[in-house]
Amino acid sequence: MSAADIDTLSRLAVHTMTTKPWDLETAAEKYGAAGIPAITVWRQWLEGRTLAETKQILDDQGLAVAAHCRGGFFPSTEPSGRQSAIDDNLRCIDEAAAIGAPMVVLVCGAVPEQSLPESRKQIAEGIAACLEHAGTCGVKLAIEPLHPMYADQRSAVNTLGQANALCDTIQSEWVGIAADVYHLWWDDRLEAEIKRAGSRILGFHLCDWLSPTHDLLLDRGLMGEGCIKIREIRGWIEATGFTGYHEVEIFSSRHWERDQDTFLEEIKQAYLSVC
Amino acid sequence: MSAADIDTLSRLAVHTMTTKPWDLETAAEKYGAAGIPAITVWRQWLEGRTLAETKQILDDQGLAVAAHCRGGFFPSTEPSGRQSAIDDNLRCIDEAAAIGAPMVVLVCGAVPEQSLPESRKQIAEGIAACLEHAGTCGVKLAIEPLHPMYADQRSAVNTLGQANALCDTIQSEWVGIAADVYHLWWDDRLEAEIKRAGSRILGFHLCDWLSPTHDLLLDRGLMGEGCIKIREIRGWIEATGFTGYHEVEIFSSRHWERDQDTFLEEIKQAYLSVC
Numbered sequence: 001m002s003a004a005d006i007d008t009l010s011r012l013a014v015h016t017m018t019t020k021p022w023d024l025e026t027a028a029e030k031y032g033a034a035g036i037p038a039i040t041v042w043r044q045w046l047e048g049r050t051l052a053e054t055k056q057i058l059d060d061q062g063l064a065v066a067a068h069c070r071g072g073f074f075p076s077t078e079p080s081g082r083q084s085a086i087d088d089n090l091r092c093i094d095e096a097a098a099i100g101a102p103m104v105v106l107v108c109g110a111v112p113e114q115s116l117p118e119s120r121k122q123i124a125e126g127i128a129a130c131l132e133h134a135g136t137c138g139v140k141l142a143i144e145p146l147h148p149m150y151a152d153q154r155s156a157v158n159t160l161g162q163a164n165a166l167c168d169t170i171q172s173e174w175v176g177i178a179a180d181v182y183h184l185w186w187d188d189r190l191e192a193e194i195k196r197a198g199s200r201i202l203g204f205h206l207c208d209w210l211s212p213t214h215d216l217l218l219d220r221g222l223m224g225e226g227c228i229k230i231r232e233i234r235g236w237i238e239a240t241g242f243t244g245y246h247e248v249e250i251f252s253s254r255h256w257e258r259d260q261d262t263f264l265e266e267i268k269q270a271y272l273s274v275c
Numbered sequence: 276m277s278a279a280d281i282d283t284l285s286r287l288a289v290h291t292m293t294t295k296p297w298d299l300e301t302a303a304e305k306y307g308a309a310g311i312p313a314i315t316v317w318r319q320w321l322e323g324r325t326l327a328e329t330k331q332i333l334d335d336q337g338l339a340v341a342a343h344c345r346g347g348f349f350p351s352t353e354p355s356g357r358q359s360a361i362d363d364n365l366r367c368i369d370e371a372a373a374i375g376a377p378m379v380v381l382v383c384g385a386v387p388e389q390s391l392p393e394s395r396k397q398i399a400e401g402i403a404a405c406l407e408h409a410g411t412c413g414v415k416l417a418i419e420p421l422h423p424m425y426a427d428q429r430s431a432v433n434t435l436g437q438a439n440a441l442c443d444t445i446q447s448e449w450v451g452i453a454a455d456v457y458h459l460w461w462d463d464r465l466e467a468e469i470k471r472a473g474s475r476i477l478g479f480h481l482c483d484w485l486s487p488t489h490d491l492l493l494d495r496g497l498m499g500e501g502c503i504k505i506r507e508i509r510g511w512i513e514a515t516g517f518t519g520y521h522e523v524e525i526f527s528s529r530h531w532e533r534d535q536d537t538f539l540e541e542i543k544q545a546y547l548s549v550c
Contacts, residue, residue, distance in 0.1 A: 226427075
């Protein structure tokens with residue numbers, strides 16, 4: 001399944017983390033002026049003002065909120081650590097509701113000191129403990145499978161297959177999946193697991209895998225700079241009926257050092273030409 | 276399945292790359308003096324002398340050869356590139372036979388400019404083209420699935436499941452698998468795929484995943500320094516009937532900067548205490 005060309009920005013969203021040097025006011029103003037209709041807000045960008053003030057900043061620019069980033073990090077070797085993670089996720093759901101985000105993206109967490117099966121069990125328990133509040137607030141929880149190179153510290157959910165299995169276990173309309181090409185592109189089971197996920201796909205994240213990659217965290221590429229067959233994956237995603245935003249999420253110390261206006265313009269052009 | 280304690284060095288092998296500062300003569304002498312019974316020779320350590328001379332150096336220390344490292348890198352966007360890769364693998368098989376290595380480890384290759392399915396097809400074709408020579412020389416080909424973070428440039432075979440599928444396709448007694456805990460530990464299907472692999476497991480490689488990891492290539496840990504449940508994985512491997520060497524393969528600029536005699540002693544102790 002190959003996807004149709006993208007000829008408008010109507011489904012483009014940008015993560016505040018993508019233009020990290022910009023504060024929320026600047027990011028909102030710049031995205032709005034660039035004709036980008038939606039923003040994904042990272043929690044750090046909420047600091048220093050009320051949630052209502054944050055919402056006003058976004059509303060003033062006519063920006064929809066694609067998602068709130070990020071909850072998760074449920075595993076801990078201590079019960080108190082697991083409880084405080086749940087408490088923090090409940091607050092994150094509140095924040096999402098307050099700024100009009102339809103979902104919280106979950107980076108599920110992992111702890112190097114304990115086994116992956118134990119972390120996965122704690123993730124399922126943590127999500128289960130947040131479901132009622134998510135439903136009350138009308139905010140979905142999007143499990144983001146992370147690349148296997150993050151299995152030690154960031155997430156014990158490392159394939160779309162595992163995210164699907166977790167959704168099978170949890171069985172809730174308030175839980176779905178955020179699929180990021182960076183984390184998933186290498187997997188020979190990807191097309192089949194996207195089909196299996198179907199309407200569980202709540203979010204779709206874009207960037208690229210640089211070759212070579214110099215840093216495990218902060219060396220992602222702009223779409224087209226790397227080797228991911230983004231359009232093919234988008235075709236599989238859209239074949240499920242997905243009509244949500246295409247969220248550009250790029251962690252890159254290289255791009256953050258550049259002029260962010262130029263970078264934002266390149267993001268728009270790359271989105272239209274290679275995605 | 277948990278593995279029994281290791282109480283002798285009788286199945287320990289060390290890769291020449293693990294003690295990279297040492298040339299072959301030094302490595303052979305040091306391993307021999309340390310009571311390590313086997314060595315895996317990387318091709319760079321063959322340079323500057325005949326294969327017979329290399330074999331004599333190993334024989335003089337009573338070292339068995341666990342494997343020859345490394346063949347593979349079959350994919351190329353050009354047919355001439357694919358042919359020269361095959362030619363190089365045939366030479367690698369000759370080298371293995373000459374130094375008494377029962378197998379060549381295959382890092383199968385990948386090319387960022389082409390799709391992973393295309394690279395996988397070329398890998399299958401490349402291996403197929405080497406089978407007759409492998410059989411003639413009595414040298415097995417061990418497909419090493421590489422961590423997904425190497426899918427762009429080093430290998431399009433990134434899970435044990437994919438390696439098993441490749442073996443299913445090739446169907447030859449001369450092809451099997453080298454299982455490295457570093458590449459495979461994160462996979463929730465690992466135990467099942469080891470069982471499926473069964474007697475295909477030709478090699479078993481040890482090191483550890485550091486948390487955090489600072490470099491994609493050269494920041495592996497000594498066993499026990501990281502988060503891999505090595506003993507559990509060894510139990511699964513040995514439940515297949517595997518009786519081969521436990522090969523220590525650590526790429527670490529940090530350890531290479533240290534005194535290599537001390538490091539070798541630490542390898543022995545770590546092998547006996549945490550593997």
